[in-house]
Amino acid sequence: MTRGVGSMQDTFEKVIKHDELFHEEVLPRLKKLEEVQEEFRVEIGKITASQTSLELTVMKDGQQTRDLLGRFVDHYFGTDDKKLVLKEKVTLKQLSLRAKIALGFIGVLGGSGGILAGVAAVIEILKN
Template identity: 45%
Template sequence: MARTEEELEMLERHDELIHHNILPRLEEVEKSQLNVSAQVQEITSQVKEIKSSQTNLELTIMKDGQETRGILSRFMEHYFEVDMQKMKMKSDVIHKDERITLKRFSTREKIVLGIVGAFAGTGGILAGIAGLLQILK
C-alpha cells in the first residue's frame, strides 16, 4: 500500500496543525489546570486556618466573658457588703444617739414620756412630748 503524494501532504498538514496549533493550546490548558488546582489547595488551607482561628477566638471571648463576670460578681458582693456595713454603722449610730438622748432626760421626764407613749402611741405624739417637756422645765 503505497501512499499517494496527496495523502502524505495531508498527513504533513495535520502533523503541522497538531504540533503548532493544538499541542501548545493543550499545554496551556494543562498549566492553567495545575495552577487552578494549586490555588484551590491554598484557599482550602487558608479556610481551615480561618476556621481554627475563629474557634480559638470564640473560646478566648467566652473565657474572658466568664472571667469578667467573676470579677464583676466579686465586686458587687464587696460593694453590697460595704454598703450593708455602712447602713449597719448608721443604724448603730442612730440607736446610740437615741440612747444618749434618753439618758439625758430626767427621771420625771422619762416617766411622763413613758405614760404618754403608752396611751398615745409613738406616731405624731413626739411633737406633743417635746412641748410637754418644755412646759415641765
C-alpha cells in the first residue's frame, strides 16, 4: 500500500499518538485536579462546620452577656428607683401644707392624674 497524504495509515498513526498523549499527559493531570478538588470539598465542609460552631458559640456568649447586663441594669436602676422614692417621700414630708395644696391644684389643672392630686390635696387639708 502506498503512503500518500491523507492516507488511512497516517490517520491511524495520529490517532494512536493522540491516544498515547491523552493517556500519558492529560489523564494524570485530570486525576490530580480531581484529587485537589476533592480535598477542597473536604476543607470547605470543615470550614462550614467550624463556622456553624462559631456562630452558635457567639450567640450563646451574646445571650449570656445580655442576661448579665440585664441583671446589672435591673439592679442599678432598681437601686436608683429606691433612692428616688426615698427622696420623693422626704421632699413631700418637708413641704408645708400650703405647698401641698398648691401642688394639688396645679396637678388638677395639669390633666392626667390631676383628679388624684386634687383628692390628695383635699385629704391633706382634712388631716390638719
